[in-house]
Amino acid sequence: MLDAERRLLANALLDASNERFVLLSESCIPLFDFPTVYDYLIGSALSFVSSFDDPRKAGRGRYSRRMHPTVTSARGLAVGIVSDRRYYPVFREHCRPPCYVDEHYLPTVVAKLAPGLNANRSVTWVDWSRGGSHPATYKRRDVSxxxxxxxxxxxxxxxxxxxxxxxxxxxFLFARKFEASALGRLLLIADAAKRWNWH
Structure with a gap:
């Protein structure tokens, strides 16, 4: 998954006019229209990657000691991620469950390469209140x-x-985690939102 994310960033960087990059899963939905999302991202001086030191089992408990000493307890950043040869091999070699490369690599690299350029929060709304290793998943009946x-x-x-x-x-500009079955109801809400001029 991380290889795919790095290839996506590398291809996006080929177009010099690309300034901001958003990585989303197939279970994410936009919460606002494109102009609102664009203005929010372009208007910010920071990147939006949730990166913090969590001493609990869900945080540090996923760290592999074999990653030491390389990994301790905007466009330039995207270039740094794509060209990274220091952290990427360590994650690829040693990050095994409960460490997940696609979840832990980017926050770690952003914290290492550009800590002052990060808002330290995500623009994707996720419900972790149910506990466990996966967020709440919304089905058709949940969408309102x-x-x-x-x-x-x-x-x-x-x-x-x-x-x-x-x-x-x-x-938040996006939300996850939505099953494919929720699409019909999401489209109905989006259509109603247009009629109410809901921005």
């Missing part, structure tokens, strides 16, 4: 306008634009 409104504006965060820091109520 109320759920979408909670994902779109049910939290508060700091947003760093190119010239200031403000408190924002729109922290």
């Amino acid at each position: 306008l109320r759920l979408m409104e909670r994902m779109r504006s049910g939290s508060e965060c700091v947003y760093s634009s190119n010239n200031n820091r403000t408190t924002a109520s729109s922290c």
